[in-house]
Amino acid sequence: QSALTQPASVSGSPGQSITISCTGTSSDVGNYNLVSWYQQHPGKAPKLIISEVSKRPSGVSNRFSGSKSGNTASLKISGLQAEDEGDYYCCSYAGSSTFEFGGGTKLTVL
Amino acid sequence: QVQLVQSGAEVKKPGASVKLSCKASEYTFTNYYMHWVRQAPGQGLAWLGIINPSGGGTAYAQKFRGRLTMTRDTSTSTVYMEMSSLRSDDTAVYYCSRSPLSGTGDFDSWGQGTLVTVSS
Numbered sequence: 001q002s003a004l005t006q007p008a009s010v011s012g013s014p015g016q017s018i019t020i021s022c023t024g025t026s027s028d029v030g031n032y033n034l035v036s037w038y039q040q041h042p043g044k045a046p047k048l049i050i051s052e053v054s055k056r057p058s059g060v061s062n063r064f065s066g067s068k069s070g071n072t073a074s075l076k077i078s079g080l081q082a083e084d085e086g087d088y089y090c091c092s093y094a095g096s097s098t099f100e101f102g103g104g105t106k107l108t109v110l
Numbered sequence: 111q112v113q114l115v116q117s118g119a120e121v122k123k124p125g126a127s128v129k130l131s132c133k134a135s136e137y138t139f140t141n142y143y144m145h146w147v148r149q150a151p152g153q154g155l156a157w158l159g160i161i162n163p164s165g166g167g168t169a170y171a172q173k174f175r176g177r178l179t180m181t182r183d184t185s186t187s188t189v190y191m192e193m194s195s196l197r198s199d200d201t202a203v204y205y206c207s208r209s210p211l212s213g214t215g216d217f218d219s220w221g222q223g224t225l226v227t228v229s230s
């Protein structure tokens with residue numbers, strides 16, 4: 001059982017927007033602005049798409065955006081494209097040099 | 111560009127130990143933490159632990175304390191992860207990943223993964 005809670009699956013049609021939530025506690029997500037998001041395609045290593053809640057690394061599409069409110073962080077993907085299909089994971093610092101991942105969300109582009 | 115190259119697949123019997131390696135190149139090894147993350151078949155990512163290549167300090171996920179050891183060799187820019195008392199549910203792909211010493215916790219580069227299979 002993961003420390004951070006994500007929906008198991010979300011779906012959307014091309015061009016639409018979707019949001020994936022990541023709910024933690026006041027000991028992790030709520031206490032630090034150190035939430036990151038990762039995209040993973042089958043058989044591949046994860047790829048960083050959002051850092052420090054809302055920062056986009058160089059080369060990541062501006063269709064990806066992140067935010068946080070209280071103990072819940074969110075990833076929004078705008079203008080869905082077929083290539084966005086895959087698994088998405090949130091990760092938060094949890095204090096004492098430890099980190100936690102969410103259980104992952106499978107995104108299906110219809 | 112940054113490369114994290116991991117050692118090859120391993121097959122172990124229950125109760126055995128496994129030691130994996132992750133060799134870093136094309137960046138200053140001591141400027142980034144190194145993490146180990148695993149992914150069981152069909153499952154999500156699980157953070158295992160972190161090592162500071164500069165001083166060697168470590169921290170482990172509570173679930174793995176006592177059977178996980180991370181070390182590094184600065185002369186070869188390599189970090190190692192040793193897990194003991196292996197069980198079948200330790201079967202997973204194990205990744206190394208780096209994050210900046212600034213403490214942002216962004217895992218910005220990943221190794222290719224090493225499959226560890228625990229089976230009698």
